[in-house]
Each structure stands twice: as structure tokens, then as C-alpha cells.
Amino acid sequence: MRKFSLLAATLLGTTMPHTAWAGDGVPAPDGGANEKAASAAPAKKAFSTGVAKGRDLLDTAISASVIDEADLAKLSVSSVAGIMQNIPGIRSETSDTDGFSAITVRGLPLSADGSKFLQLQEDGLPVLEFGDLHFASADQFLRADLTLSQVQAIRGGSASTFASNSPGGVVNLISRTGETAGGLLQVSSGIGHDLKRIDFAYGSPLGDGWRFHVGGFYRQGEGPRAIGYDGFKGGQIKANVTKAFEGGFIRFYAKYMDDRQPNYSLFPILLTGTNDAPKVSDLPGNDIRSDAFESHYTPRYLGVDQNNNPTTFDAQNGLRGVTKSVGLEAQFDVAGWTVSNRFRFADIGGEYNESIPMITAPAPMVAGLFGGPGATLAYAGGPSAGQAISDARLLAYSIRINAKQNQLDNATNDLRASRVWTVGEGKLTTTAGVYNASQTVDMYWNFANAINDLAGGGANAPVNLTSAGGVPLTDGGTYAYGFGFGVPLAAYHTRYDVNYKVLAPYASANYQIGKLAIGGSLRWDRGSVKGRVFSSSLGGGRIGETALDINRNGTISVAETKVAILPLTQPAAVDYDYDYVSYSTGVNYRVAEPFSVFARYSRGARANAERILGAGSLDPNSGALIDPSTAYNVVKQAEVGLKFRKAGLTAYVTGFWASTGERNYQIGADASGQVVVIPINRTYSAKGIEFEGEVREGPFALTLGATWTNASITKDFTDPALEGNRPRHIPTFSFQARPEVNLDKVTFGTVLNGTTSSFAQDSNVLKQPGYVLVSPFVQFHPVDRVTLGVNAFNVFDKLAIVQIASAAIPAGGLTNAQVMNGRTVTASLRYAF
Template sequence: MHHRFRLALAASCALFVLPAHAQDSAKETSATAPRKATPAEAQPPKQAFTTGVAKGRDLLDSAISASSIDDDQIQKIGTRSIAEVLGNMPGIRAESAGTEGLTAITIRGLPLAADGSKFLQIQEDGLPVLEFGDIHFASTNAFLRTDLSLSQVQAIRGGSASTFASNSPGGLVNFISKTGEQEGGTLQLSSGLDHELGRVDFNYGGRLSKTVRFNLGGFYRQGEGPRSAGYDAFKGGQLKFNVTKTFYGGYVRLYAKYLDDREPNYAMVPVAVRGTNADPVYSTIAGIDPRKDTLYSRYKPSILALDGNNNVTNLDLREGNRSKVASVGLEAQFDIGGWTFSDRMRFARISGNYYESGSMALLPAAALAPAFAGPGATLRYATGPKAGQTIASPATLNGNGLMMYGLEMHSDLEKLDNFTNDFRGSRVWAVGDGKLTTTAGFYASSQAMVQNLHLLNDVFDVVGGGNSAYVDVIAGNGMPVTQGGVLAYGIRGGGTYRRRYDLQYRVFAPYGSVNYQIGAVSVGGSLRYDFGKVSGTLYGADLGGSRVGTAPIDMNRDGTISLPERAVAVLPLSQPGLADYSYKYASYSVGVNYRVAEPLSVFARYSRGARATAERLFFSPAIDSNSGTLNDPSMAYGPVKQAEAGVKFRKEGVSLFATAFWASTRDQNLQIGADATGATVVLQIDRDYSAKGLELEGLFEHGPLSLRLGATYTKAKIDADKADKTLVGNTPRHQPDLIFQATPQFEVKKFTIGTNVLGTTSSYAQDGNLLKQPGYTIVSPFVQVRPVNGIQIGLNVYNVFNKLAFVSVNSAAIPASGVVTAQTLTGRTVTASVRFSF
């Protein structure tokens, strides 16, 4: 099917590149052409920025550091991963291998101790996708997709983000949808030329009457993807719709979204490392290339586990990370008596699955069997075409002689339903010779969090191509130590690690701001007061007391209890723990902006915000699990302080923004790391961090030539650590000194050619600051050809030089084996597309 799709697309491209009639310029036919404002819905001023501020203003008149990227630019850089889009913005560091799976996002050197985006809130059309960005195994970006219905992405770093949204002290990113201002539609077909992934995107907007307009868009995709899995690892799509009614003095908008999409989780894969910790040399190992391979496999399709009621269920591992969202929202704005009132409201029904195939340890195959079953033990394939066959030569297995003592992490995200409402009123007053803008608002949200977490140990061989298979360990007396490759239905030696959460978070926040502008000077401040309530139950034997965490269960229903079935990790359903506590905190931000001249302004700002702690607070000494109350109320949230000062210049095709910043925070978190042998460890951390640095962003345009640049220089350190004082003064793991972006391009009427460059300097693999994680520069060229009016043919080549680039290395030092597990960026992938505009 996918080969036929690629051939058809190639034929279409060949047909359309023949000389033909002239067409409108790309900018004129782009869906991002300037909007036509109606009297009933006045548009913000040119260059206005509307995210995380009281009113949209020209950035040169705002005391904030902010960036935006439109849909046309996203199409050029050739990525649809949310994290990779954010990685093209200065100040934001996004760790992602190209899907929305094992992803971590942070800003301005704030700690990246775990997955998700703890200090950075991600919004869709002005409201948070999830109230908390770092719910374990449920990162916000997993429930968001880019397609042709996207108009623009706006990001504010620091500044007033902490007072115009809850749980966003580091910054805000807002994904803004098209709303039908421009009449017409777009259909785009795309396909991998060197990999199997076909996709169709569409968008159509227009008017139903003089005062009613709509927009409808979405996508569908299916295929194996850029890395070998042996089956269609990508499958699904989304549909988005909105309709807007304008009237004198305001508008009302109804919008809806349905998302059901699955994609693989490109997590850790074995790589070889030699040299020294300070100067390591990484390379691929025989049989598996992390740029093109993954631990997903057609021969590991499912695994037995227990559901939230301790009933046996069969998990379909081919679903990978599945995201399901059904949402409906209402947005309104109207003017009354000189005031402008607005309200945004949305209810989203959210659920899904998270699956990650990881590693407890990498072992030589010849040593694994005796390590778990004693002398004389052997290995035998449990699945795949060789099922039942004994592995006769484990030392040379698959050319690498390795076996994975695996850790399968699977979470049923049963319910992440979210309701949010944000109401505000604003008025501009004439005061003396200046203008005073006042804003007051009230925010309310309800976030459910029902999650059923499984962790299992298994054994499988290390090979790419989607050909990895489960392996059984057989003792010398012929008794199986594993069952279908499963070594333990839980964590071997500690099988009580089995958890279920059934929690409800409610957040309320009044807020307000004032800004006085007189001549070239603007002075403003904002204040927010958050108070929240957490309630619910949680289950797990590690809550202590008399709770029992294991039980003998006949998982495969064969009438006998095998060795792995003797101690299956279960939930103590009759002995729940409680969650029952409240919290409150205040946030504020003050800033001043001076418009030195028409093209030049300077600003300074100081902010204090905070971020309430979500479910990672539980199963720790911070909470009394019997009463659900906090043992230490300060653990309920983490404060963030930031100071920044910058200069902005924009004139005749040149824009240049520079911002110096300082930030500090306290973080309580659950961090999954590794020791010097590469073995996985879980750390409960309580630390203070600080960071200082400089952000640079520039756009240079001259005729058909343009160059976008971005860079962030950061020096971050661990200021305090309650558990390990030897880490004080160290650089947090994965924190490079420099991250940078560049997009040079040449664009004329008939074609556009350019490249997207992303890079980072080296960092440390773990907080101990021993093993270096190498930096990288990824070059991804693109070309767009417009042979006739309404048709555009595109070609994107990601990572054209096939760079082995590391997102995360899971070892504190080079192990004796010379093999570690690492998350890497995808290698060279070529994607072609044809777009029809009508």
C-alpha cells in the first residue's frame, strides 16, 4: 500500500514540475496571508503578540521576551513533532527523538529532571491542553498535533507568563488555530521516499455569511515510520472545526477537536562507547542502528498484565503511545461601556496509552542465562519465526552477542479530562498625557488524573529491522525461569512497584494587571493568586503499612503457576491511600519598556511565579498517605524567580532581539537516571537550581534572501541537593552551554530553497558530571516548487548528513561493557509532498 502511495505521489510530482502557467507568489497564496479585519472584530496591531499579556501589542512596546513561528515556516522546516517545533524557538530546550513519546521540554536553564514540561505551559487557542505539563507518562505535547489548521505558534519566555496563566512560571507556548479569515482551502499529500509513512492534510476556511465564518482542518497518517518496527507504528489523525459569529463590538466562536492517533516511542537503544568520560567516542553496534531502528518489533506484539482492578488483560504493545482527545470550546469577546470582556472555555475528554520499552541492564547473551538461572542455563526463543529454538551460540547472537534485561513501562491513561475557563475584562483609560490599561480576570480549571501503571521485566534479543523477539531463560534442570519472555510481572526483586492514581485537581486564580504608557515609556505590573484543591485515592503497596504488593496469579490461564506468576505485582485495592490537601501561592511580575526610537526599544522585568506539584508528589515522604495531607506544605509548589533585560531592534528587513536572563527554582521530582554501569535507577530529588544566560533572535531579509537565527547561551548549576551534597555546584544533566537555530532561504515566485539548522554543544549525561554527551548540528534542507497557480511540490530532507545525534545517554560513566543505552535523533529521512490550494 505504502509503495503504491509513494509511486503515485512521485508521478504527481513529475507531472506538475513541467513548465506551466504563472502563478501568484507563495506569500499571496499562503494560508498565512494577512488577515482582513472586520469592523466587528478588530485585529491587533501589526507585529502584535497576544499570548501571556493583557492586550496584544507590538513587541517593541512590550516588556517581554517572545517569539512566534507561523504555519508556513513549520512546513518548510519539515517537522510535525511539537517538541521539534518548539526547538526552533530561542530559549526553549526540547528533548525529543521525533515523536510525542519520551519528550522533555524546558526553558531558560530551568531543570529538566524528568519527562514533560514542568515549568512551561503548552496551550491550544489560549487554554492549557493539560493543567500540568509533566504528568508522568502523559506529557502535554502527546495530546497536541500540528497540521494545516494551525495558524501560528507564539511563545513567551518568563515575563508576565507567570501571572496570565497558572502553572507557567517559566513561560507559555500557544498553538493558535486558523479561524476562516481567508477564503479557500488546501489539500496536501505527503509520503516518505525512503520510509513508509503516508499522510494527507487538509484545511478549508471561508464565510457562511457576512458575519459568520468557519474553518475545518485535520490530517490522517499511516505507516511504519522512519524507523523499522515491522508494522504500521503510526496510525491515526485529527479533525478540528470552528465557527465564528461577529457582531458590532465583539464575536462568539465555537470550536471542536477530535484526535485519535498512535505513534511509536523512540526511546533508548544500545550504542557503543569508548575513550574517556571527558572525551567519549560513540558508535553503532552490530545489528542495530539507533538512527533507523527501534526496540519495537513485529515479534513483540503484546504482553500480559493486570488492569486497574487486578484482572488479567493483554496489552497491545503495537499501539505505542496512543492519544485520544474529544473537546469542545467556546470563546467570546464583547465591548460594553468602554470595557472589553472576553471568555474562553473548553471541556476536553482525554485518554490514551503510554508504552516504553527500556532497559534494566544490557548483558552479554552468554552471561544472561546463568545470571538468572544458574550454571547450565540456556536461552530459547519465545516468539518470532524461531520460537522454540535454543540459541546455540549466544556469544555471536545477531552479530553483537547482547541480550536486553528489559523494563517495559506501560500506563493506561484512563482519564485526563480537563475543564478550563478564563474570563477577563480590560479597559484603557486616559490618565494625564498617557494611557492606563487595566485588566482583571478569573481562571478556573478542573483536571482529572486516572492512571494505571504497569512495570514488567522481560528478556529479548537486541536486533533492528523490527525483528527483536522475546527470549525464555531455561534452568539447567529444564525449568523455565521466564514465561513467554517475561521474567517478572513487576520489578524483579521488588515487585511491589505497581501504582494506580484516581485524582482530581481544582485550580482557581484571580489575577489583574496595570500598564501605564506615556510617550515612549511603558511601566506595568501584574499579580495572580492561585489556590488549589487536590483530592482522590491512590493505590500501591509502597504506600506502606500492611499493604500487600504481590500475589500468585495464573496470568496465562494454563492451570499452573509458573515462576514469574508466583509474585505478580498487584494493587492493594482494599487499602487505598488518600489525597486531600490544599495549597495557595501568589505570583507577580513588574516591567518597564522604553521605546528609544521607532526601530529600537529596551526593557527590564522581574517576576516571581510558581508551579503546583502534580502526581509526582505522591509515594514520597511529602504526603501522609493515610490522611492525604502534606507533611511539608512547601512541597505543594515550586517557586521560580526570574530577572531579564533586553534590547529589540526592527527596521527595513532587520529584526534583532537580545535578552539577558537569570532564573532560580526549587524542584521536587522523580528522576529516572542511570549509574556508572548503565543500570537504571529511580531518584527522588529535592534540589535548588539557578541559571543565567543570553537569548538572541534575529531575522534578516533582503529581496529573495532571508535568514532566521536564534541562540541561547546558558550557565546552569545545582545550588543545593538534600540527598546528595556532592552534586552541589554541578551542571544539571543534559544542559548544554549553547543551543542554536538557523534557517537561511531563497524565495522567489516559482520556488523556495533553504535549510533548517539545529544544534547544541555538549552536556553531561547525568548530574554527576562525568560522562559527556556530545553536541550535534542537524542540517535539514528543503525545497518548494510552484509550477502553476495553486500547486506546490515540496521535498524535505531531515538530517541530510545522517548525524548520530544524542538526546539522552543513560549512563553516569563509560561502563566496562562499552555499551550504553541512548535516545537519539532519527537519521536521514526524505519526504515529498504535493499541495493543492483552491
């Protein structure tokens, strides 16, 4: 999962904001009436994310970025994490699907998937209160389409005090709201791959202060990788109605989303060369850039549900997100105060499916390892069903994961009031507010072991194993109905039923006199966590496995003697509270009209969610945390920056320092490539420089972003040998660039994304190679209101590695990796009306 920007709203072709707060009802043009004009010169918009009240960013001590609607069409990516690859300072790892992403900011650690320190928002409120719920990252429930007006990002700064659980920053997707009459209709299709999509958006004033906007998308197809079925299927619809009146507005909005995508997870590869310069090769019949581990020959498999009853899991549901939400946003002036309120309730659920090869080896080795001497193999499905395997073809002993996201409902309310006072010769802006949230985490994890071949091309088939005595050891390829690989069978077989309540009052003050602005903000987060966890790993005599007739044929097979179950009558209690204080203070000096400097220091924190509710962290009887300090992690940050903006030139440079501590569990790999779960008790620090700039001259434009980061593990209480090492997946240097030419009938250019090497694991032995991706685009306007577009992501089919699941090159060379898509070309036709 992957990233772009810093301080101005002109990044990557975006334009500079005006001084109004975006929440105050000031028009933010929706485009549509003249698509060519909108493409050439995006309209000015306000920056409103993670701040008390909007003003010119050259007068504020924050690092912020905006990607506008006109630029989104040029990025050749559709996922939220893919868009975030184009924001300086943000590290976003993705295969361009929404979910199974890993996102961080300014060198803060990527210990696990999701976005722990960076909050994802939609229209100013969090998608999920915790962005790194295991098997439920926030971007799984968020989509980018034509209803999107812009993406705003703030790194560090006041993000710590104007949102909970967001010490590293906030990325906010802001919807169109119908200020101008017009709409867009777009159809798009993959070239060389099967994925068709239709988008629409329409908004208009209705008179007497009323306006509306509605839009969404639907898509279906196999996608850019060969999996043998429609991995992409679904869409969303969003609508809002606004009533503007003197001194304010009120807005109602709703969203329904039901969308599924394939999980482009880890894939087997051959790793040779040296740890400093590894070489990645495809296995026979496989292409890691255009294949995935999913297959239409293994669409469904048996297991047990959360009530320990036999059930069937549908792996083709992939990463499925379902959201039904309603919200209210209002702002009005009263007695000199500007009062605003945002409220949203979201009914959230879905499913997470993943299949990972745990051991990849020649068939005889797999047979001997899991079946003993003389064991035999034969296909359990697919076109070769029943055929014996007598050669040394490669097979995989795999883990299948299904996580039912029963209920991730999220209710949030943010009420604030601001007033500007005249104090002496300056202006004092004061803000006070209170944030309330309730986050439910009701999910069930199921695991199964299976054996399959590696035919590639979406045709991996299940394989049965039989002992030398003729006893079947698998059922349709399933070896065990649980994890059962180097750990107890039910080690991660868990159900969480927990609710998190957050109450956070906050306040800020900013005084501006002449060229100088000084400000500070304070927030007090109080959390209450209550619920239950069902897991045998919590001990206390909890039973975690049994024999069960899964396929209901009246007999118990060998595989059915290895079934992970939940201790339904012995739930562990969860009952604890926490609180922490966040603060931020900064100073900005406007040296001259086009130039300013700023400095800021912040302390924020991130409360931990279900990842700490395990053995060793939770007292299952009282529900209290064994060590209360694990409830949250503190993040401290300092930044100093220069901002220049004049005519067609924009340049922002920010130096930053950040530190945090973390107690967590990380899924890693040892030197042999085997997946291991690593307990973490560490502190980290990072320092670096962000650059963002833009040059415009006539029809030519160039936008640039770059980040240099020096990050390290400063203290490790579990493994002191790691102290001083660079955290995994954090490169020293990354950059983004987009040169483009905008002529009368055609706009063309290319998006460049590059990164230097990083380490595969915290041991700092194996390096993941860096890459530069070239993704050209062209937009042709044959007649007014019509745009023909072609986007080619990774046009040179570069191998861009997201992660390698090994700490060093294994002795046999076989391990797993995740990569970005190979060459992916999409054509589109857009009509503005």
C-alpha cells in the first residue's frame, strides 16, 4: 500500500486555497459545466482538515497538502492507498486495492497493516476510529470516485489535537456538494484486462438556498491480475442535500457502499543473489506482477462459524466492504461565535479473505513433510481432479484466512465553536470543542490449512494427501481446520465483541499580529473499553480444538480431528479505561507576501484497539490490561519549514523529527522465510526533510514531491540486538513528480513514483530493491464537454516490491513477496453536462 504533498494546495497540480473554512458553506466549484477548463485550471478551495479555522496556509504553522479532482484523473490509480502514494511524507504500501494496505507518515513504524498513526477521514470524520484493526483497515470501507472533490492531508501539526487517534496526521476525502449545476458521466474499461466501470455525479442549486449532489460508481471484472473470476464487483452511491442561510448552512448526507476486490497478497517467488542485492524471479508458470494466489478452482472451502457449527466460506468475496451511513453537518453564527457540528452514524461490515503460501516446496518434500514416508499426492479439484502427482512440481502448503467483520459500526460527533477577537493590534482566534465517538469491533477470525499446486494464471488447484497406508490425510485439499503451523491449532482462532467509547474535549488559541502568528491547542482523550473476547489462547482451561464432522458425511476424517473452535462458554472480559493529553504549539512568520517560515512542536497519542487484547496483555478475568501503559502510544513531533508561493512557482520545505513507543505484535518472517509472530516493545525515532513544489509556465507544468527520512529503532526491550536498526519498509528517499503539457485539445504527461531500497525486516539483513514507476496519461477533448482518456500505470512493467516475507535469502531461495501491479492500461470516456 503507497503516497504525495506539503503545505499549499497547489501540489501535484493543485491550486492554492482561499482563506475561508471549507465547512462554512463557501462554494467549492464541482466542475462539470466545462470539463476542459476544470482540467486545465482547478478551482481554488479551502483547507479545513485538522485545523481550527481556515486561513491562508502561508499564515499557518502546519504541513498540509491537497490533491484536487482534476489531478485524481491523472494518477492512474483508483484505490485510496494508491492515491496516497502521491503525498510527500506518507509511506503507503498497496497493490492498488482498498484493504490489505499499510500506511504511515514521517518514518513512524510500519509494524503491521492498516494506518495506525495516520487517520483516514471522509468529510471530516474518521472512517473507523482505529485505522489498523486487524483484517479491517480503514481504506477497506472508503472509495474514490467522481463524487470526490479533493483529498486533503495534514502531517503532524494540529492533527494531534483536532482529531483523536491521529498523532501522525489526517487524510480527508471531501465530497462535492452541488454549488454549481452540472454533472459527469464516465465509462472506463481495462485494455488487456477485464474490468469495466461506470461513474456518475450530478449536483445543482435548487433555489431558496437549497442544493444537492448525488453520485457513485459500479464496476465488475476479473481485474488486472489473472484469478479466473470477477474479483471486482460492486460500487457505492452517495448523496447530500444542503440548505444555506445567512450566517451558515445545514447539510444531510448518506452513503451506501457494497464493493468487493481481490486480495493481492503475498505470492511465492524465487529469491537469489545477495541480501544486499537480491534478485526476484518468478516460479515456473507464474508471474508475480499479473498473477495472484486466488483461483477459481478453490472458490469455497469448509470450516466452522463463530458458533462452532460447520459452514462454508466463499473466498471469492475477497476484500468486501459494506457501509450504510447517514450524517449531518451544520454551521451557524451566534453572538459572534461560529458554531459547527459534524455527526455521522455508519453501519459497517464486510469480509476479509486471504490465502498465503506458508511452505513452497517440491511435491515429494511436501508429501514427506506432512504425510510421512510413502505418502502420495493427487489433485482434489480442477481439470486434473483425481490425477496422481508423481513428479517434483512445486506445491504450496497454504493458510486460508477468513475474517467476518460482523459489526464495525462507528458513531461520531464533533461539536466546536470559534470566535475571532480584536486584541490590541492583532486578531485572537479561539476555539473550543468536544468530540464523542463509539466504535464497535465485532469480528470473527477463521483459519484453515490446505495444499495446492502453483499452476498460476488463476488456476491453482487443491491437492489431496494420502498416507502410505491409504488413509486420506486431507479433505478436498484441506489439511487442518485451524492455523496449526508451528503454533497451537487455535492460536489465532478468535472472536472479538468489544466497544470503544471516546470523549475528547479540546481547545485552541491563535494570535496573529502583523506578520507573526502564534498558536497552541490542547486535547484530553478519555476512553472506555468494554466487551468480550473468545479465544483459547487466553488460557484458563479454555478448549480450542476438537474433532467435528465438518462435511457432515457421518464420519470423522483425519483432517476433521484437527478443528479449531471457540470457548463459547468462557469469554474473557474486556473492561478498562484510559486517558491521555495531547498538545501542539507553533509559530509562523510571514517574512514577505510570497514567503513565510514556521516551527511547531506537538505531542499526541494513539489508543490501541483489539491488537492488545491477547495473552500477556489482557487479564481475562477482570478485563483489565496487565500493563496499563499498553493502552496507547505517545507520538512526539517537531517541524520547521519554509513556504514560498509566487506566480507560477510554489516551493515548500519542511524538516521534521518524530518519535514514538510501541507495544504490539508484528507478523514477520525468519531467515528461512517462515512466517512468525513477533512481540514488539520498542521506541522509534525519525528525522527527515519533505519537499513539495510546482512550476507553471504557459501550457507546461511540473509538480514535485520528495522525502528524505532517517529512521531508527532507538530501544528494543525484547531484542536489544535490533537497537539502531532502520525499521522495516522505511526507505531513505522517495519522490513523486508529474510533468504535463496542457494544450487546447489535449493534455498529456506522466506520473513518476520512486523509492530507494528499504529493509524487508527489522533485522536489517535483506534489502528490498527500490524502484521508479512511470505512469503516463493523455486526455483528449475532441469537442466541448467530452474527454477521452488513457492511463497507463507502470508502463514499463517494472517489478515494484511492496514487501518480501523473509529476513534473509532462504537456503532454498523460495519465499513470498507482495508487489504492485505490472503494466495496467485503462481507457475512459467522460461527458460533462
